[in-house]
Amino acid sequence: MIAELIAEIGPLWHERHQARLTERLRQRAVGAGAKHRFVFIDRLLATLVSLRHGTTHDVLAWCFGVDRSTITRAIGEVRPLLAQRGCTIAPDVRLRTLAEAIEYLGANGRTGIIDGTEIRVRRPAAGSKVRDKFISAKTRQNAVKAMVLTDADGRVLFCSPVQPGSCADITQARQLGMVQLLADGPFMEILADAGYQGMGAQTGGRVITPPHRKFKKNAPAWYEERHEQQRKAHSSRRIRVEHGIAHLKNWRALTRHLGRREHMSDIVQAVAGLLSHQQTAAPDRGLRA
Template identity: 45%
Template sequence: MVHDSSLGAALAVFYGLDRSTVTRAVHEIRPLLAARGFAVPGEAELRLHTLADVFAYANAKGVALRLDGTEVRVRRPKAGRPGRRAFVSGKMRQNTKKATVVADGQGRTLWTGAIRPGRMHDQTAVKAEGIEALFEQYPHVKAKVDAGYRGLAKRFPHQVQAPPKKPAEDAPTEEITAWQEARKKQSSQRICVEHANAEHKQWRPLQRYLGRREYYDETHLAIAGLVSDRTAER
């Protein structure tokens, strides 16, 4: 994914082309890659495009899902531009864009989406994608999540598993030990989606995005789709 002028210029020199030709090719290819969807393990002819597709697949195959949010630093909007504060992440204190990643137990990317400005909470983003209705539609689909999705776990206790709440500081030692063990167990079962996020961020644009923000969504989806092609072969 070409995301800055220096790389585009380097490719133009390497292939003996005008830089505008490289830029035009990138603008044509990027949306095509972004629209391909995500590979399904063992199903070469099938691709997942929406969160609803993921739930239908998980329900049919008995796949336990893992959800996690990821964020990437982006350029700060110009001063005075409406919605400028919406990109400031409460966690990173930087201008970011976030995305939700869904993986299976082997860390294979099944879907990436719900891309939004960094200020929006992870759970709010997936709710906007209709995840609550999907849990109701597919009552046998289960998911493991981090503490940011605790509200979903509270609403769907038999389907969504979040880390246990930390006991009070004056809680008995036995209670604290049990909490630590439960948290560690849940984390080890959920860490595969963090590995999936790490594979996405091996690509330079998702380490820190230097391009124009209006192209970020397509760039992220294109990279995640390419990663899913590779990981589906596991």
């Protein structure tokens, strides 16, 4: 996998590096001056270690024998390139947008599952206008939220950019254009939890959520039993998305982020792309990891 990433990301990084050198007026020729001691392979490895194990930049700088600022700059250059790779579903097929993921599910008659996941982040500074914007209504902690779409086996097909933790799951899905994509696309099943109730009517029944309670008080005994059976059946079908999210959270960068919140979208999408690549390369091991 490392060799494939080097072959794919290396030329993109070199192209961007050359573009930065030539986009401004210079007093010396491109390529003159001191040469990089921190080569691209080491930059990629430092980024992968940071994402997988949450290793601090100070520790990485000591391991690679460079300055902390060099590690920070290297990760900032490589991480967006990993985020742009998209989710791998076959050696030659990748899904980079929600529209592509929906089209893939519809073309193959597959069932999709969506859910939101929260990642704890640092609280905005006192006096900031967005100080309360990141507080999650569910956990009452500062967090950002991403929407994850998997297939029925729990394989990650798409992971959205993050929104502040106060954003509701259904609101994020609507902002991503999911209602329009499903309403205009082929008929398919998208399983979701109660946080997405209301999308079923907007998408022609394509989004399936847990059944509503018809009796709020004095429900017959037979109805309580049937309602519980229906909810359990729905939960057992959509549990795979929870497994997919658990695999994402195995990457320490997504357990709790202590850096800049502005980088979270790249971090989440980079991890999703790397995880899907791993699952495609070794399907059985990837789904159990």
